[in-house]
Amino acid sequence: MSDVSRAEICAVAIADTFAGDGEIFVSPIGLLPQIGARLAKATSAPDLLMTDGVAPLVANVIPVSGDDRPAPVVEGWLPYRKVFELLWWGRRHVMMGATQIDRFGNQNIACIGPHEKPKAMLLGMRGAPGNTLSHPTSYWVPNHSTKTFVPKVDVVSGAGYDRAAALGPKTARFHDIRRVVSNLGVFDFATPDHSMRLASLHPGVTREEIVSNTGFELAIPAQVPTTRAPSADELRWLREVIDPEKTRDSEVRA
Amino acid sequence: MDKRTTLADAVAELRDGMTIGIGGWGSRRKPMALVREILRSPLRDLTIVSYGGPDVGLLCAAGKVRKVVYGFVSLDSIPLEPHFRSARQAGAIETMEIDEGMFQWGLQAAAYRLPFLPTRAGLGTDVMRLNPQLKTVRSPYADGEELVAMPALTLDAALIHMNRADPSGNGQYLGPDPYFDDLFCMAAKRRFMTCEKLVRSEDFLKEGTLHTLVINRLMVDGVIETPNGAHFTECPPDYNRDEAFQREYANAARDAASWQAFATKYLSLESEKAYQEAVRKR
Numbered sequence: 140m141s142d143v144s145r146a147e148i149c150a151v152a153i154a155d156t157f158a159g160d161g162e163i164f165v166s167p168i169g170l171l172p173q174i175g176a177r178l179a180k181a182t183s184a185p186d187l188l189m190t191d192g193v194a195p196l197v198a199n200v201i202p203v204s205g206d207d208r209p210a211p212v213v214e215g216w217l218p219y220r221k222v223f224e225l226l227w228w229g230r231r232h233v234m235m236g237a238t239q240i241d242r243f244g245n246q247n248i249a250c251i252g253p254h255e256k257p258k259a260m261l262l263g264m265r266g267a268p269g270n271t272l273s274h275p276t277s278y279w280v281p282n283h284s285t286k287t288f289v290p291k292v293d294v295v296s297g298a299g300y301d302r303a304a305a306l307g308p309k310t311a312r313f314h315d316i317r318r319v320v321s322n323l324g325v326f327d328f329a330t331p332d333h334s335m336r337l338a339s340l341h342p343g344v345t346r347e348e349i350v351s352n353t354g355f356e357l358a359i360p361a362q363v364p365t366t367r368a369p370s371a372d373e374l375r376w377l378r379e380v381i382d383p384e385k386t387r388d389s390e391v392r393a
Numbered sequence: 394m395d396k397r398t399t400l401a402d403a404v405a406e407l408r409d410g411m412t413i414g415i416g417g418w419g420s421r422r423k424p425m426a427l428v429r430e431i432l433r434s435p436l437r438d439l440t441i442v443s444y445g446g447p448d449v450g451l452l453c454a455a456g457k458v459r460k461v462v463y464g465f466v467s468l469d470s471i472p473l474e475p476h477f478r479s480a481r482q483a484g485a486i487e488t489m490e491i492d493e494g495m496f497q498w499g500l501q502a503a504a505y506r507l508p509f510l511p512t513r514a515g516l517g518t519d520v521m522r523l524n525p526q527l528k529t530v531r532s533p534y535a536d537g538e539e540l541v542a543m544p545a546l547t548l549d550a551a552l553i554h555m556n557r558a559d560p561s562g563n564g565q566y567l568g569p570d571p572y573f574d575d576l577f578c579m580a581a582k583r584r585f586m587t588c589e590k591l592v593r594s595e596d597f598l599k600e601g602t603l604h605t606l607v608i609n610r611l612m613v614d615g616v617i618e619t620p621n622g623a624h625f626t627e628c629p630p631d632y633n634r635d636e637a638f639q640r641e642y643a644n645a646a647r648d649a650a651s652w653q654a655f656a657t658k659y660l661s662l663e664s665e666k667a668y669q670e671a672v673r674k675r
Contacts, residue, residue, distance in 0.1 A: 194569040218570040219418060223494045227512075249490065254523050256484030262472065263445075263465035268492040269514030298517035306517045309538055313513075 143368055145322060146171065146387035147377055148341050149281075151369045152320045154179035156277045157232060158313035164231045166222070170390050171233040172279050173203050174382050175320075181376045194218045200376070202342035204384045218226075226266065229313055232275040233268060237319075239292040240278060242334050242355040244316040245272075245299035247292035253296055253317035267297035275315045281390050285354040322391050323349055325366055330358045338367040396562045398615040400430040400665055407550055408430070410459070412440040414500070414581055416553035416574035417626065419469045420446040420634055424587050426552035428666045431457060433663075437495065442571065443545055444496070446626060447642060450476035454645075454652060455660070458486055462546060464493035467535070475646035490542075491520055497671060499546030504579035507541035516541060534632055539568070551581035554623045555608060556631055557597060558588035559614050564608030565597050568629040571607045578612035589631045591618040599652040608667035621669055 153175025157165055160179075165187050167176035173192070180187045181200045191197045196215035197262065217225070225231055238261055239247040246267060252258030270276050276297060280287050295302065303311035318338070319326040325339045335351060336358035342365055350357065369377065377387075404427065405512075407413065417423035428448045431439075437569065438459040443449050445466030452458050454476040466477040467552050480486050492514040493501075502510040511530055515521055530542040553574040556565035564586050566574070578584040586608060597606060625635035645655035 219493075219572060221498070223497055227494065249519070250481070254490075254519075255487070257482055260473070260478040260481040262467060263463055264490055264492050264520060265465045265491045265517070268516075268518040268520050269512070271518070272513045272516060294523075295517075295519040302517040309536070310513065310516055314517075379428040 140369055143374070144388060145341060145390075146391035147369055147374065148366055149320060149322060149391050150175045150178055150387060151373060151378055152325050152339070152341070152366050153234065153279060154183065154373070155367075156318045156320060160184050160185040162185060162188070164188045164217070164225055164350070166231060166233040166234065168235050169279055170203065171281065173392060174377070176382045177201075178373060178376055181381070182373055188215075190217055200380060202380065202384075203382055204386050208270070216336055226269060226273050228364075229274045231273075232317070233266075233270050234277045234279055235270070235297065237278045237280055237287065237297070239287060240280060240288045240319060241289055241292050241299060242357075243299035243301040244278075244297075244319070244328060244335060245292045245295045245302060246278060246297035248297045249294040264296045267369065271297040271314060271316065272311065273313050275317050277317045278289045278319045280319060280321040283300050283323040283349075284352050288353040288355065290336065290355045300328055304333070323352065325355070327348070333359055336360070337363055339364045341349060341366045396610070396613060396616045397560050397591070398585075398617055399643030400426055400617055400619070403427065403428040403615050403617060403649055404434050404436070406583055407434070407436055409436060410474060411436045411549040412442060412547070414442040414548040414551040414577040415576045416447065416551065416572060417448070417623070418570070418572045419465075420626045420639065421570075422470065422554055422568060422572065422628050423448045423626040424552040424585075425624055425626060426554075426587050426617070426619035427552045427585060428452065429660065429665060429668055432604040432660050435652065439449050444493070445474065445477065447474065447639070449608055450474045451478055453480035453486060455525045455656075460487035460489065460538040462489040462491070462496070464491055464496045468590045468637060468643065470634065471639065474505045475643050477555060479646055489524055491515065491524065494607050495520070495541070495543045496546070497576070498543040500573060500576040500580045501544035502543065503547040503618040504576050506543060509544050511540035513540060515543075518579050546580060548581035550585065551577040553577060553584075553586050553587045553608070554628070555586055555617075556628065557590055557592050557600060558586055558608070558618075559594045559597070560616060561594070562576045562586065562608070562610035562616050563597070563606060564588065564595060564613065565659060566607055567601050567631070575607050578608065583642065584613045585615045585617065586613045587622045589615045589620055589622065591616070614639060619665060621672075622665070624669070624672060633670075
């Protein structure tokens with residue numbers, strides 16, 4: 140498997156984030172999440188419900204770029220209004236990006252610097268506040284560094300575990316930050332205080348590399364597994380069906 | 394009742410300081426001809442309520458905006474709206490930045506004539522810190538849950554763009570998503586709808602099913618036929634987004650001179666017709 144790229148490792152790690160989800164709606168936001176979610180649907184989680192990025196729900200697994208081949212099989216319709224209904228209903232798992240993320244999984248996609256006069260205006264809150272209080276949420280960070288994994292986010296768009304704890308068990312009963320996948324490793328919150336833990340290192344990444352690129356103290360178990368490599372079947376799906384044009388390499392260097 | 398009017402007459406009904414809702418989503422089926430007419434008017438100090446795209450960016454760049462109510466502002470294929478970014482980074486506009494679903498709830502509350510609708514969205518995030526006017530409400534039932542009381546987003550005027558409309562104000566979308574255009578209209582005191590093509594009522598069902606007739610005439614005060622009126626945002630199936638033009642628009646955010654050149658070429662023209670000619674000739 141020496142020819143497996145880092146992007147392919149990330150795609151599999153993202154797919155594994157959705158593996159146990161059963162029959163729910165997934166919203167993978169961004170390129171690698173799109174690829175990873177389609178890989179999950181093709182392999183470990185065939186019952187996932189997904190759109191093509193707009194309103195039609197597509198039953199089959201189609202490429203993320205180029206000519207749609209096979210043609211999309213439309214199995215339903217989910218305009219934005221229905222997306223909001225479905226997310227409040229809770230039968231959804233979203234993977235969003237994070238320009239900044241902190242130790243408890245607070246996410247910022249709103250702006251860098253003071254909100255009244257930002258140094259850099261980003262997307263805005265989008266659906267992050269509602270998502271994080273309503274259903275499982277995971278994050279994809281393609282550029283793991285001390286600028287993205289920060290001690291304190293400038294704006295909290297998506298609520299992390301410390302914020303959820305402060306809200307109390309009633310209000311936060313649907314809060315569930317599952318995983319963070321970066322270009323260096325996989326992280327979860329399986330610690331007593333729900334602080335971020337290193338769950339696996341991508342092949343070729345050292346724990347020192349992770350530590351020096353993370354702006355807060357990570358929980359690091361004595362034994363850290365290596366993120367698994369794709370199976371032959373998964374590689375076939377990735378290379379021949381889902382992303383034959385290798386767009387994945389534009390987001391994560393080989 | 395024949396509700397046909399003109400862009401100029403519609404915009405003449407708007408006033409400085411008004412709260413104006415704009416339909417569509419991002420860079421999709423935006424009532425751009427009406428936005429361009431506002432750019433030609435002396436209107437100022439507007440509060441814009443929008444699932445924001447180039448409508449927000451253009452109005453900010455032209456100095457028409459005092460405040461924006463939004464969950465995001467994006468050009469879709471260009472994720473960050475550069476003119477909106479410039480205005481924000483200059484500290485030039487006030488904001489009410491909220492969750493996308495809270496935004497819908499605000500329109501829904503206004504449409505239902507309720508003071509607020511409850512939601513969990515916003516709790517535990519900086520939506521509450523950045524919008525200190527937002528209050529919470531406790532469930533009066535046994536659960537006692539504390540929720541955000543999302544206030545009604547009542548609009549002075551709503552602007553929407555449909556694929557087809559008839560003279561009495563019925564509107565039809567033929568694309569993949571109705572967005573929230575009906576709610577914008579129901580939340581507003583005055584409602585103006587542009588359309589790609591004005592048709593007779595009896596022709597609606599030739600192009601779309603019954604379910605595409607999302608705007609009924611109770612929701613609309615004025616109808617204007619504006620072919621290519623959503624340009625450069627997408628308006629399928631009539632046309633896709635004009636990506637080349639959108640890039641030109643986005644690049645005009647580089648500096649004041651670029652914006653001035655873009656404005657002179659496309660915006661400082663006497664009419665929508667002249668704009669469309671300039672777009673065709675480029």
